[in-house]
Amino acid sequence: MGRSEEPAAAAETTTGGAGGGPFVLVGTDGSPSALRVVEVAAREAGQRGVRLVVAHAFIWPLFRVSLEPSLYGPTEGGLRRQAQIVLDTAVARARAVAPDTEVSGELISGEPLVVLATRSRGAELVVVASRGTGAFGGLVLGSVAVHLAAHAECPVLVVRGRDEPEGPVLLAVDGSPDSDAAVDFAFAEARARGAELVAVHAWAPRSGPGDLTPLFHGAEEVHAEAGRVLDAALARAAERHPGTKAEPRLLRGKPREVLLEESGSAQLVVMGARGRGGFAGLLLGSVSQALLHHAHCPVAVVRNSAG
Structure with missing residues (x-):
């Protein structure tokens, strides 16, 4: 089926609630649209009575660049710290939306397409934005959404359209x-x-x-x-x-x-x-x-x- 066979690296950081069993997976990239998607994913997990895994693909380790704060910059700087802030913000948003749902965050080294497709194995649902910060302005739909719709190991929910959809x-x-x-x-x-x-x-x-x-x-x-x-x-x-x-x-x-x-x-x-x-x-x-x-x-x- 043409699925990517490249494995994603193990999670570098897990934020709370790293349990087992069925789960809903959502990717986040720090964009406003991604936080909206996290809210949708939290509600989906709550409706299903399963845990939510919030994943952020941390690509910089693949390029062997320094992840720590600069000697001349603030101590809270650095690429690793920035990635952790993106993840922690998304986890906090999910917990606020679904306080009774177990939520965990995973900071994973790897390219977003590979990370989410690989992590989707065992998930009940993957939730992604139609576009994120990585999308080119001329594209109608982000590459992550298209790729996952074709390659994920479970159903994929692409969040787009009205902010508060109603109806059947x-x-x-x-x-x-x-x-x-x-x-x-x-x-x-x-x-x-x-x-x-x-x-x-x-x-x-x-x-x-x-x-x-x-x-x-x-x-x-x-x-x-x-x-x-x-x-x-x-x-x-x-x-x-x-x-x-x-x-x-x-x-x-x-x-x-x-x-x-x-x-x-x-x-x-x-x-x-x-x-x-x-x-x-x-x-x-x-x-x-x-x-x-x-x-x-x-x-x-x-x-x-x-x-």
């Missing part, structure tokens, strides 16, 4: 293996949030100049098949989540356009990394890419672990 959890259904994996995540998320769950399947009889579907199937047949895909996905989920109901919505239109519009009234979009018809060599499908770049609310990307 929006589940994108298309019958693909990744979409099936996203169904269970969406049902659990809706239950944890106490939110309504809306399952959307977008269909269109004509998807482009090269689509031969209209030559062999009319709009009614395509619509009926789309309905069967949606009903089958929800029927399977209903057996595993008997206490949670989903409102099915069969909407005509291109998936990316339909989901972007529906995200305007949702508090979360849940979708698979790749949908039906995606090229096997691509780790993220075009619809997932579009939602990560332009959705009006946070987006959770779920990959099929068997894929």
